[in-house]
Amino acid sequence: MTMEFKNVLVAVIYLISAILFIIGIKRLSKPKTATQGNQIGAIGMLVAVIAAFIDFGLVIDASNNITFATSYWLYILVALLLGSVVGVISAIKVQMTGMPQMVAIFNGLGGGASFLVAGVYLIFELSKVAGMSAEVINTALPVNVMVATGLSGLIGAVTLSGSFIAYAKLQGLKIIPDKPVSFKFDLVLKLVLLAGLLALSGVLVVEPTMVNLYWIIVAGGLC
Amino acid sequence: MILVYLITVFAMAIFLGFELITKVPATLHTPLMSGSNAISGITIVGALGILLTTVSTDDVAVWPFILAALALFFATVNVVGGFVVSHRMLAKFRGKKS
Numbered sequence: 001m002t003m004e005f006k007n008v009l010v011a012v013i014y015l016i017s018a019i020l021f022i023i024g025i026k027r028l029s030k031p032k033t034a035t036q037g038n039q040i041g042a043i044g045m046l047v048a049v050i051a052a053f054i055d056f057g058l059v060i061d062a063s064n065n066i067t068f069a070t071s072y073w074l075y076i077l078v079a080l081l082l083g084s085v086v087g088v089i090s091a092i093k094v095q096m097t098g099m100p101q102m103v104a105i106f107n108g109l110g111g112g113a114s115f116l117v118a119g120v121y122l123i124f125e126l127s128k129v130a131g132m133s134a135e136v137i138n139t140a141l142p143v144n145v146m147v148a149t150g151l152s153g154l155i156g157a158v159t160l161s162g163s164f165i166a167y168a169k170l171q172g173l174k175i176i177p178d179k180p181v182s183f184k185f186d187l188v189l190k191l192v193l194l195a196g197l198l199a200l201s202g203v204l205v206v207e208p209t210m211v212n213l214y215w216i217i218v219a220g221g222l223c
Numbered sequence: 224m225i226l227v228y229l230i231t232v233f234a235m236a237i238f239l240g241f242e243l244i245t246k247v248p249a250t251l252h253t254p255l256m257s258g259s260n261a262i263s264g265i266t267i268v269g270a271l272g273i274l275l276t277t278v279s280t281d282d283v284a285v286w287p288f289i290l291a292a293l294a295l296f297f298a299t300v301n302v303v304g305g306f307v308v309s310h311r312m313l314a315k316f317r318g319k320k321s
């Protein structure tokens with residue numbers, strides 16, 4: 001298997017997974033096929049994870065020898081296994097009336113994962129090019145990557161805090177007031193915060209080395 | 224140029240998502256939300272990506288590896304829990320009908 005063949009193979013598998021997601025959602029939207037749609041979505045995810053393992057886990061050198069990219073398989077499998085066990089147990093244990101809260105937590109965790117992925121990626125790409133010229137840095141972290149990174153951080157953080165507030169409200173926890181908190185100029189404050197965070201993201205796109213900005217964006221998004 | 228391609232995919236996805244979820248009966252709103260939330264856990268691929276390549280090959284600090292493993296854990300909970308919860312909701316609907 002050549003590297004080129006692997007890349008094509010992986011791209012095709014990702015495509016299959018995307019098609020499975022689309023069919024899954026389509027079937028989820030009709031009562032008769034909804035259960036099947038959910039299962040198709042789950043299969044799509046399994047296919048995507050397999051693709052990711054081939055994509056990132058296998059390295060093929062010039063003489064077509066296949067080697068594993070990492071020696072940390074155990075940790076990765078443990079994280080996958082623990083996540084699956086926690087996911088299944090919490091999904092089975094939850095009462096029917098508690099389901100919206102559960103979904104809110106799942107959604108929040110997804111958002112958290114999203115900004116962690118983008119943040120760690122940024123840290124590592126930067127550590128590779130540390131101390132090199134701006135040109136090298138900008139080639140390693142081009143505009144499209146930085147736009148995606150900034151947006152992942154911002155949207156992920158908003159998802160995490162928003163979902164946990166939604167959870168607290170659904171659960172009827174006293175720490176969050178039932179009525180929306182509003183005060184004079186609260187909309188103005190929100191808009192200023194949003195504009196500020198978008199501006200910071202813009203700066204990050206131009207200057208990827210300012211990794212601290214990323215965490216400021218995440219913290220701002222959490223507000 | 225890649226950015227433009229990515230925005231193209233993004234724009235198409237917006238229309239696709241809109242088309243897919245219009246005219247959905249109200250009873251299916253919750254499982255649909257839950258199921259599509261599980262699909263949004265596709266960030267699991269990103270977590271696997273950084274864990275399998277960047278984080279693992281470079282001889283660097285431990286804490287980014289821990290953060291990445293935490294991300295993989297969160298994403299897996301999101302994906303697996305999301306699909307199982309949706310399945311339970313849908314099983315309930317089916318039980319009511321028959």
